[in-house]
Structures are given as C-alpha cells and as structure tokens.
Amino acid sequence: MKNIKTYSAALLMAWAFASCSDFLDTVPDNRAEIDTESKVTSLLVSAYPSYYPIMMFEKASDNTADNGEMYAFEYQQEQDAYLWNDIKTDTDQDSPQGMWNGLYMAIASANHALQAIEQMGNPASLNAQKGEALLCRAYAHFVLANIFCEAYDPATASTKLGIPYATKPETEVAPEYTRGTLEETYQHIEADLLEGLPLINDNLYSVPKYHFNKKAANAFAARFYLFYVKEDKSNYEKVLEYGKVVLGTNPARSLRQLQADLGPLTELDERGDAYISASVDANLLITPINSSWPYIYGPYNMAKRYGMNRTVTTYETLWADAPWNSNTLFYAFLNGMEQKLCFFKYRMYFEYTDKVNGIGYRHAVIVPFSTNETLLCCIEANILKAQPDYATAVEYMNEWLDASKGDGRYGYPETLTEDKIVDFYEGVGYTPIPVTDETKRTVKKHLNPCFSFVNKKQENMIHCVLQMRRIETIHDGSRWMDVKRYGIEITHNRDGMDPIVLTKDDPRRAFQLPQDVIEAGLEANPR
Numbered sequence: 001m002k003n004i005k006t007y008s009a010a011l012l013m014a015w016a017f018a019s020c021s022d023f024l025d026t027v028p029d030n031r032a033e034i035d036t037e038s039k040v041t042s043l044l045v046s047a048y049p050s051y052y053p054i055m056m057f058e059k060a061s062d063n064t065a066d067n068g069e070m071y072a073f074e075y076q077q078e079q080d081a082y083l084w085n086d087i088k089t090d091t092d093q094d095s096p097q098g099m100w101n102g103l104y105m106a107i108a109s110a111n112h113a114l115q116a117i118e119q120m121g122n123p124a125s126l127n128a129q130k131g132e133a134l135l136c137r138a139y140a141h142f143v144l145a146n147i148f149c150e151a152y153d154p155a156t157a158s159t160k161l162g163i164p165y166a167t168k169p170e171t172e173v174a175p176e177y178t179r180g181t182l183e184e185t186y187q188h189i190e191a192d193l194l195e196g197l198p199l200i201n202d203n204l205y206s207v208p209k210y211h212f213n214k215k216a217a218n219a220f221a222a223r224f225y226l227f228y229v230k231e232d233k234s235n236y237e238k239v240l241e242y243g244k245v246v247l248g249t250n251p252a253r254s255l256r257q258l259q260a261d262l263g264p265l266t267e268l269d270e271r272g273d274a275y276i277s278a279s280v281d282a283n284l285l286i287t288p289i290n291s292s293w294p295y296i297y298g299p300y301n302m303a304k305r306y307g308m309n310r311t312v313t314t315y316e317t318l319w320a321d322a323p324w325n326s327n328t329l330f331y332a333f334l335n336g337m338e339q340k341l342c343f344f345k346y347r348m349y350f351e352y353t354d355k356v357n358g359i360g361y362r363h364a365v366i367v368p369f370s371t372n373e374t375l376l377c378c379i380e381a382n383i384l385k386a387q388p389d390y391a392t393a394v395e396y397m398n399e400w401l402d403a404s405k406g407d408g409r410y411g412y413p414e415t416l417t418e419d420k421i422v423d424f425y426e427g428v429g430y431t432p433i434p435v436t437d438e439t440k441r442t443v444k445k446h447l448n449p450c451f452s453f454v455n456k457k458q459e460n461m462i463h464c465v466l467q468m469r470r471i472e473t474i475h476d477g478s479r480w481m482d483v484k485r486y487g488i489e490i491t492h493n494r495d496g497m498d499p500i501v502l503t504k505d506d507p508r509r510a511f512q513l514p515q516d517v518i519e520a521g522l523e524a525n526p527r
C-alpha cells in the first residue's frame with residue numbers, strides 16, 4: 001500500500017516494546033481514514049509479512065555445516081544461529097528484531113482492516129476482506145510462534161511461553177503486554193483461522209496467488225493442525241480434511257513437475273523466476289520478503305563459512321541414500337561449490353535507491369504454501385492418525401516421487417512399498433550424537449516427538465516422510481521446524497573446536513526475543 005498511512009497501529013505494535021519509548025511522547029494521528037471498501041482492500045496488501053526467518057532457521061538446522069575459518073560470513077547472525085547463540089548484534093531484515101517488527105507490522109495492518117470493517121457495520125460485501133485479514137493475522141502469529149516459542153506439546157503447552165496475540169489496533173504509545181501460554185497462542189490462531197477461512201473468496205483478487213485464496217488458506221490450515229498436536233490424534237483428521245480441499249481427488253495433477261517446470265531452463269534467474277511463478281499450479285501463495293537469503297545460500301562466492309556443503313548434501317540431503325533407490329532426484333538442478341551446494345529456487349531481486357553507488361534493498365519472493373508441501377502434510381497425517389492409513393501414505397509418496405524425478409540421466413526413483421520403506425530405514429544406522437566422523441552422517445536420526453510411535457513400522461514411515469520433507473523444503477527453513485517438532489538432536493561441528501549438540505529439550509530451540517523487547521519488560525525465553 002502506497003498512499004495510506006496507518007502510524008498509530010501499523011507502527012506502534014512494532015515499537016511497543018522498544019527500550020527507547022521516549023521517542024514518542026504523543027500518539028500520532030496523521031493517518032488517512034480507512035473508510036471505504038477499496039481502502040480496506042488496499043490496506044490488506046501490507047497485512048502479508050514481508051519478513052520470514054529462512055536464514056535463521058536454515059543456519060540453525062542440520063542442513064548447515066561449518067566449512068572453517070578460512071571462509072567468511074556476511075552477517076554475524078549466520079554464526080550466531082549456527083552456534084545456537086542469542087542473536088543480539090544484527091538487527092536487520094533477517095534477524096529476530098526484523099522478524100518481530102515486520103510480523104507485528106503485518107498484524108497491525110490486519111487489525112486496522114478488521115477495525116475498519118467493524119466500524120462500517122460488517123457489511124457482507126466486505127466478508128472476503130474480513131476473511132483475508134483474519135487469515136493474515138493468524139498466519140503472522142503462527143510464524144512468530146514458530147520462531148520464538150517451543151514446539152507444541154499438549155502435555156506442556158499450558159505452561160510454556162506463547163507470544164502476545166494482538167487483536168486490536170493500539171491507541172497507546174507504550175502498552176503493556178504479556179506473552180500468555182503457548183496453548184493460548186494456538187487457541188487464538190485456531191479461532192482466527194476457523195472464522196476467516198469460510199469467508200475467503202477468490203473472486204476478490206486479480207491474482208489470487210498473491211493473497212490467501214481458498215487453496216492457500218486450506219494449506220495453512222493443514223499445516224497448522226499438523227503442528228497442533230492433540231493427545232487423541234484428532235487433529236490429523238483435520239489435516240486430511242483441509243488437505244483434500246487443496247489437492248482434490250487426484251493430487252498428482254497439481255504437484256510441481258520438476259523436469260517440466262524447470263528442466264528446460266539453463267539460466268539460474270530463469271529457474272528462480274519459474275519456481276515462484278503464479279502460473280505453476282503447485283504454488284498456492286507467493287509473497288515478497290526483505291531478505292539477503294538468495295545471496296547467502298546461492299551459488300555465489302560469498303558467505304561460504306556456513307553452508308550446505310558437499311558432505312551434508314551427500315550423506316543427509318539431496319544426494320543421500322533413500323528407499324526409492326535413487327539419490328539423484330535433484331542432481332541436475334544443483335549449483336554452487338564444495339562449501340555450499342544449492343537447489344536454486346529463490347533469486348535476488350534488488351531494489352536500487354542509488355544505482356550509481358549500487359545502494360538499495362535486497363528482496364526475495366518465496367512460496368510459503370505449495371501443493372507439494374500440503375501433500376507431505378497429508379502423508380504424515382495418514383501415518384500418525386488414530387487408525388494409520390499406510391497404503392494411502394505410500395500412494396501419496398509415490399506421487400511425490402513421480403513429480404520430483406529429473407530427466408532420467410541419473411536414474412528414475414523406484415516405486416515405494418510399505419515393506420521397502422521399513423526395510424530401508426531398518427538397515428540405516430542412526431546418525432551418532434555427536435558426529436565426530438562426517439562419513440557417519442545418515443538420513444536417520446533419533447526422533448523424540450511429544451507422542452509415542454505405535455510400533456517401529458510407524459517410526460520408519462515417519463523417517464521416510466521427514467526425508468521427503470527435507471528434500472522438498474530445502475533452503476526454505478522448514479527443516480528447523482521439523483527438528484523442533486520431532487525433538488531431533490543434531491550436531492554442529494566447529495572448526496578447531498569440539499562439536500556442540502542441540503539436545504531434545506534444549507531451550508535454544510526457541511529463538512530469543514529481541515533485546516529491546518526484553519529490556520522493555522516482556523519475559524525472555526529461558527536459557
């Protein structure tokens with residue numbers, strides 16, 4: 001939105017916890033009135049988060065290794081995230097400070113839109129905008145919870161710290177907030193999601209994939225209920241319910257076809273543009289973010305200290321052994337160097353403010369929700385629901401494999417069966433903790449979720465879908481969320497020093513709040 005200023009809410013939520021609260025001594029009120037339907041629609045453009053924690057999540061995950069002091073990093077937060085240190089020095093767009101400010105700014109825009117709709121009398125003509133605002137508010141809080149909170153565990157969620165859930169525009173300069181519990185945070189997210197989802201109307205948008213269209217909203221619901229674990233396993237049925245809306249009765253038709261979509265393209269920027277294209281059926285929501293991530297992970301001679309190097313790629317990610325007997329699904333699509341190999345999906349879009357001096361802003365465009373990822377959510381739900389449906393899970397796995405295969409130069413994946421999956425993971429050793437011999441890395445790690453597996457077969461099926469998720473979401477930051485959800489213990493080696501281990505109960509799985517937020521009085525995460 002270019003012409004509507006909304007300082008009192010769009011800025012105050014970001015500043016609410018700032019230590020320099022004396023910067024404002026009055027509530028600013030020079031905003032334009034949001035008094036027409038078109039203004040509400042315009043305002044919602046800024047309700048989509050322009051910040052996303054890809055860099056933090058990837059560096060903290062087991063997708064990243066230390067290549068040694070001979071190589072440099074661009075931002076201190078790369079090293080801090082890798083070492084699971086609190087990120088205090090960097091406050092830019094990829095930092096916890098940037099996430100906190102940017103996500104609450106998006107929430108503030110959603111709240112302004114909802115307030116304006118209420119003041120207009122909640123007309124039916126604004127139902128779609130109301131649904132979009134509620135979805136945006138729920139999504140931004142969900143992202144914040146995944147950054148600053150621990151994974152949801154029904155046994156402890158009522159005692160674990162949540163995040164402040166903002167439901168109204170602010171009218172004070174320095175309002176007081178409490179974090180509440182993680183259970184309360186998830187209950188608020190669910191309430192917004194359930195209220196907003198039926199109101200979504202794709203006819204509101206000229207390009208639905210730039211907004212929470214019906215499929216994107218249902219994909220969000222499927223992921224939310226996958227993360228929102230219930231002791232009675234009832235939420236897995238909800239994952240399948242919402243996933244079916246996204247995938248239909250023939251999921252294969254909507255999946256990203258790796259070879260067809262990207263195979264003919266040889267230029268990296270062409271592949272980057274094609275990956276996030278609105279014309280690709282698999283892409284459900286497409287959003288721009290402020291980030292340096294495309295440079296950091298990409299095949300460029302920079303930021304080589306911490307990356308997905310050849311060892312991690314060979315033993316754990318895109319070239320690792322797999323039950324489909326082909327470890328080269330993405331072989332033809334990898335670029336980079338020994339220190340950081342990458343499947344190039346997110347290119348850099350640079351916004352110049354001074355072309356002569358090369359000054360400007362770094363942007364990326366990401367795909368927060370896709371049919372491929374939703375399919376994997378449904379696979380996981382079929383495996384874990386009260387009455388597991390392994391047959392459907394394997395059927396979906398084979399559909400994902402078929403869509404992910406390359407041009408055949410490096411072999412096609414074999415069709416999976418339940419027995420083949422179980423036999424493969426039974427024959428793979430767990431990655432040792434700590435890893436002292438890099439060649440001992442494997443795709444199998446001890447899982448410590450908040451629930452118990454019914455048997456070894458169920459655990460091995462989960463190993464398979466987690467490996468698929470790691471491949472599908474490579475460089476997206478999603479692996480870190482899976483590490484958290486499943487209590488996976490991981491090792492980060494350090495050049496010339498002993499390795500460090502992130503244990504299953506390590507409180508550093510929740511990133512620390514920004515320093516000025518803590519100084520303003522909000523309770524810090526335990527350390």
